[in-house]
Amino acid sequence: MSEINKVLNDESxxxxxxxxxxxxxVKNHKNKKLPINKEFVKGIIDISLRNSEVDFKKIEFVNDMSIGASWLPESMGLEFNLTGALKYARLLKDYRFHSKVGDNDIFLYYSVIEFVIHELTHARQYYVNLIEKNEVYNSCEELIEKKYDVYRVNHDKVLIERYAHLRGHTLAYEVLSYIYSMEQIQEFRRIIYVYLLMGYKVNHNGDTISALDKYNELMKENSLPIVNIDSNDDMTLYDRLYLGLPISTLEYHRLKLLYADIWHNDDKTQRVKTLINKL
Ligand SMILES: [Zn+2]
Known part of the structure; x- marks a missing residue:
């Protein structure tokens, strides 16, 4: 599935x-006890853009009620809504997390980073498709254009959204793992599992349905080719999960057990990828 890899290029x-x-x-900001405001969000965006492979010709910061960022193809520019980003991050902070361990700012830091990376991941997906037409990207675009209601209801299962979520959450977790204790960031590790396992389930025959199967179910006649497990022998379990490719029923059950055990595994050095690839 090189098309999926191209859209993702996860380990850029x-x-x-x-x-x-x-x-x-973030560590500096926290130590100086500075407020989490538009200036802070702008700082996160500046660093993320500096490290982006997308060559944005123009960046505009706007402050309105709309949410997120938009890619401006005509000017190869990016419009980032600072008020919206902050508002959205605050909203997410309030409903997303189970525990509110210690420093409450941690959830806001997390949500801002995740939000910015998510939006820039979409900009990159668009950019990659401009250079070379991409089957996965075009298929998702088609769904958004032709069946917007299906897209909205199944938002997190649409492949470009799945990958933007995974990249945003994984990077936000990694950033905060340098600043906070494992006890404080454990919940973020749990969220990564939720997104990795999204779309996967065992059907009545005992076979595993993958995230790609789930996506194809939505796409119907415009679905992407189904890949079987045998053709992915050279990929690790984490890689297959990340891309939404098939996994075995045994792997699925082992992952479920690992997920249930996540609260008891407080070894900070264990990244989600390492834990999964040990199975
Ligand atoms: Zn998105």
Whole structure:
């Protein structure tokens, strides 16, 4: 599934540097007890853009009621809504988390980073498709254009959204893991599992339905080719999950057990990827 890999390019060469720069910035901000305001959001965006492979010709910051960011194809520009970003992050902070361990700012830091990375991931997906037409991207675009209601209801299962969620949450978790204790960030690790397992389930025959199957079910005649497990032998379990590809029923059950155990595993050095690939 090289088309999916192209859209994702998850381990892009800049991600390590991006995580490092963001963690230094947030740590400084926290130590100085500065307010989490538009200036803070702008700082997160500046660092993320500096480490983006997308060559934006123009960046505009706007303050209105609309949510998020928009890519401006005519000018190769990006419009980022600072008020919307902050508002959305506050909203997410209030309903997303079960525990509110210690420093409440941690949830806001997390939500701002996740939001910015999510939007920039969409900008990158669009950019990659401009350079070379991409089957996965075009298929998602078609769904959004032709069946907007289906897209809205199944938002998180649409592949470009799935990948934007995964990249946003994974990077936000990695950034905060340099600043906070494991006890404080455990919940974020749980969220990554939720998104990784989204779309997967075992059907009545005992076979595993993958995220890609689920997506194809929505797409019907415009579905992407089904890939079987055998053709993915060279990929790790985490990679297959990340891309939404098939996994075995045994792997599915092991993942469920690992997910249930996540609260008891407080080893900070264990990234989600490492834990899953140990199965
Ligand atoms: Zn999105």
């Amino acid at each position: 060469k800049n991600d390590k540097e991006l995580i490092k720069e963001l963690s230094v910035y």
